[in-house]
Amino acid sequence: MIPDDDPLRTLTLANPDAPGTTYISLVGNTYGMLITGEQTNGRYCLIDMRVPDGGGPPPHRHDFEEMFTILEGELEFTFRGEKYTVGAGSTINVPANAPHYFRNISGAPARMLCMCTPAGQDEYFSRVGDVVAGKDAPAPQLTEDELAERRRHAAELAPTYRSEFL
Template identity: 25%
Template sequence: MDKQAVTVKDGEGEVLQVLGADVRFLLEAAATGHRFSIMDVTLPKDQGPPPHEHPWDEAYFVLSGRVRFVIGNAVRVFEAGDFAYVPGGVVHGFKGAEETPARVLVFDAPATAEGFFRDVDKETKAVPGVAPDIPAIAQRHGMRFLPPAA
């Protein structure tokens, strides 16, 4: 692979709509040979992915606002400057925790989440008013969403 430098100015780049959040790729998988990717995610209150698991690692750095994380059996609220690393196979999820949307940098390694995000964005827009089968999309990409708590 012939590596190239990548620069993204604030406000540049494609924004995907995924599970109520805006996902903007700062560094796409192809640019790193799928070793890792970096996303800038904006999370409105109560929006974001429910608890799920997948085989790749992810790390989160909260840029602003507050985010409610589920990691394993723990539930914690993270604020600007807080960091979390979630190894592959560990159940996790996160949502915006206050009225002002939070911003989080998300790193995935190896870079695998991009396909899921792109499919959800595309299939959500394909038939307006009809929600796509998110668990089926997740399964296609090696992810498993947990059933909602009773």
């Protein structure tokens, strides 16, 4: 039996250029929070990821599903130790608990949409990254001590968000 419609939940229109979109700088990447877990009752989140040439996160894993649709550029995904080159127009799903990471190998900025289900990654990024003025805003210039503090904080919070660095 399908439950009744919940009129308290509204339609969400996500536009990366919309005023009020929150952009987070994290490990050199810029992540736009398009649809948050708060908007979906925790079911999923959608993040607009802008990754500079050579950029990407460190190896990690988490107990939620993560799906990426490449919009621009070419990324190399390492999944359980095997490398896959993924270009614009392709989608890749990373199953929960699987070790993975990605690198932008396109020689230019890359862009992709990342959906996580259930949500939580959006909140994690917001807690460990730095809010920036927009999608093209430069990353803050951090000292070595500030970078070390960001890494320590990210590792400390990772278990709260069902993640671990490898």
